[in-house]
Structure formats: C-alpha cells, structure tokens
Amino acid sequence: MRKIFLVLVFAVLFTGCEEEEEALKFSNYAVEKSYEACNPEEGNCTFISVNYPVAEGKTEAAKRINQEITNHIIEVVDYRDEKKIESVESLADRFIKNFEDTANDFPEQNIPWEASVLGEISLRTEELISFRFNSEIFTGGAHGYSSVSFLNFNSETGALYSHEELFTSAFKDFFEEKFREDQNIPQDEPINSNGLFFEDDQFVLPQNIGFTQDELVLHYNAYEISSYADGNIIYRFPYAEVEEFLKVGLQEIPVE
Template sequence: MKKIVAVVAVLIIVVVGVLLWRASPPTQLAHYQNESFRLAAPDLSGQSQDETYYALTYPLFESERINRFLMKTLPRPKDHSAMAKAAQKLIDEHRDYAKDAEQPMAWFEERRDRVLQQTPTYIAFQSDSQSYTGGAHGNYSVVFVNYDVAKDRRLAIGDVLQSDKVQAFTDRAEQRFRAQEGLAPGIAYDERYFFNSGRFNLTPNFVFNDEGILFLYNIYEIKAYSEGQTELLLPYAEINDLLNDTGKHIRDSLPTSRPARTE
C-alpha cells in the first residue's frame, strides 16, 4: 500500500510540474549549433570549374522538442546518411542529363536554414533555398517560420492579431501594398498580379522584425519570375492597435534579443 501511495505521489508531482512548466513562459534562450553538409561532383563538361553540388545548413538545438518542430515545418533529410543519398541522386540525375546535352551546365540544390530572431518565447526561422536543375533559369525562395516556444506551435498571422481585427489588418496591408506598387484605390489588379479572383490576399510567409511585420511573396506567387520577390512591411506604428497580447509581447521583446549559438 505504501508503494502505491508513493507511486501516486510521484505521478502527481510530475503532472503538476508539467502543468506549471506549460503555464510559465520560458526565461532562457534555447541553445543550438549550426550544422552543415555538402557533397559535390566535378563539372562533367570539362569546360568550367563549376560543380554539381547539394548543400544544406541548419540549426541543431539542444532541445529535441524544437528539433522535432523544425523537422515538421522545414523538412529535411534526417541525418548525413540521408543527405548523402539525396546528394548522390542529384549527381546521378545530372550525369544522365549531361550525356545528351551539348553544353551541360552544372546543377545544384542549396538550402540554408537559420535562426533569424530569438527571444525566450519566440524564435523566427528563415529558410533560403536556391537550385538549378536545367531549364532557362534556376529557382529560389525564402520561407519564414514563427515558433511559439511555450506552446510548441507555429504561429499564423491570426495568432498575433485580435480576433475581430484580422480584416482590418488585411485592409491596412492592402493600402500599403497599393501605395508601394503605385496603384490608386479602386484600380484593379491587372495581369501583372496573380491574386486569386483579382482580390488582394496576404501571404502566410511573414516574420516580426525591429520595424514591423514583414511579409514576403516569393517568385511566381503574385508576380512573374522576372519581377522577383515582393516584400511588404507593415510598420508597428500602423498596426499596434490590431495586435493581441502575443503579438505585442513579440514586438516588445525583439530589440534586445540575440541568438544563443553554441558553436
């Protein structure tokens, strides 16, 4: 009987401890180190010093919880063995392509994931990708991921706004977008823009910085490749009244935050 009571007591302590941990926001920065992988093959044309290569850089945290989150939101090969297989696949496919190409060009796939902003309760990740695997040009993109450390979840824009202010936020974003693009109110989005049904929409690709909330539309998302990426910054002065407590907390914590690398 005493053993049962002791076991129950331990379980209660553990449960209470977990609940208290979840209720109390973290106070320390999460530590990590940057890991890198690169595998290359010489240019098969023999006419240049270019290499066909596969490269990946990513933060590896001491916290497995954060590592699991990153693997879900920014998927990558799980270890160097899997990365080597992905790299070899690219090299083999390039070798097959080069057999029939008159002037074979080197291929590459490169991605750099990094910590862009960090506080004890918020981490912003930026993933930069670029590649060329044939065709007229390569591709590139930038993806932001906003992580709520305490709740172990990805933040969407609705998570940092007052629930009844989402439409007002979108309206202000469109006003700034039109001013930035030189479009007067009421002027339709013509064939230059790819908005669905000709209506403005916010990309889910955003991040908090020292000036405001930055939205980034990647190539092909709302414009042609030749137009490149489109950034839209909403300064805090224009949106402070729309942020909820989570958004305000992130805004106020950023100026003094610094990544806690352990390299």
C-alpha cells in the same frame, strides 16, 4: 517512510516538468554534397549545400520544429519530385542523382546544377521563433531561382503559426491599402488591374511573412504575384506601425 517516498516521487515529477518546459536550444547543422567530389569554389561543379539551425533535445516542440524545417527545405529544393524524401541527407543524394541521370540522358546539356539553402533564426521571443531561409536553385534553363521564405513557430509548443494566429483580421485590410498605394492601384479597381497575378483577382497576404529584431517583413517571391522580371516584392514595417494588429508578443530573448 511513506512520506519520504511521496516526496521523492513529487520531486522526480517536478524535475521532469522542468526539463520538459526548459527553453529550446539550437545548434547549427550542415549537409553538403557534390558530384564526383568536385570543389564548388573552383566553379563548374554540381553541388548542394544546406545549412540551418536544429532544435536540440527530444521534446515534442523540438521534434515538431525540426520536422517542419526538414519538410520545408525538401519542398524548396525538390518541389517537382513525386518520390518521398524524409531527410535532408536523402534530399542531397537525390539532387546529385537527378543531375547524374539528366547528364547521362542529355549529355549536350551537361551544365552543373547548384542548390544552396541557408537558414537562420531572425527573431526569438517568449511566444515566437521566426526562421528565415535564403535559397538559390539552378537545375538548368535560362536562369536559376532565388527565394526567401519564413517559418514562424510557437516557442512553447513548436507548432507552426498560421497568419490568423499571428495577426488580427484588420491587418489584411491595413496592408492591402498600403500595397495599393505603393503599386498605384486605386482602391476601387481590381487588384490585378495593373498586371499582377493574384489568383481569382483577390488580394492575399504573402505566404512568407517574417519577423526580425526591428521590423515585420512581407515577402512575395518572383513569380508569386508578378513576372520574373519584376523580381521580389517586399514590404517592411517597423513594429510601432503594426503592433496593434499583432496577436503575439515580441519581447525578445537571447538567441542561443
């Protein structure tokens, strides 16, 4: 009887481990809200639309990924607000409320606001899940702001990868050389010698580096290192050109 009991215990533990290690699954999630139920497709409408993948299940990896994505979307849309927001739903409510308050305080500037964030998995491998976010925000002023951002997660733990965990130290030197050649900046000249805005005149990798099926993408958004008029500065490298600098494997698995 004791042997049967122990066998059952180990079977339960083993099943639990299998569930914990089961590959993450993702489903699409959308939050949309408009001011006074206007229709964004008809124009002259203040609205917010957020659409992105969420990890299913209650594993720690799923929780980490979902929380990081939520924090990222909130920062993209509401980067100037000091009040704490904990969900995308609350973000949508705040966006509409901020517009309403602004319209009441400055009726002469009652121009509709818009916020759109579209997230997708751009690459999923045994070691990496890379998310890409396209964002367009307009809250008045001369023009809106569009940006592209990436989040790269450890497939097993759900933790965000740092650049140091993704690339060898030699990658920065490799990319800086390519960057200088493309921007016509001599190797012995300061990186800002042609009018760029690198902080302290020190070259840095872009904050947003992402992975697709075919290439590595390095994306400086407008304003990050140059004027708005210069637009985004983007570099793409086939994996064959940069594989020696990668610390993670890129053996792709099907996206679910």
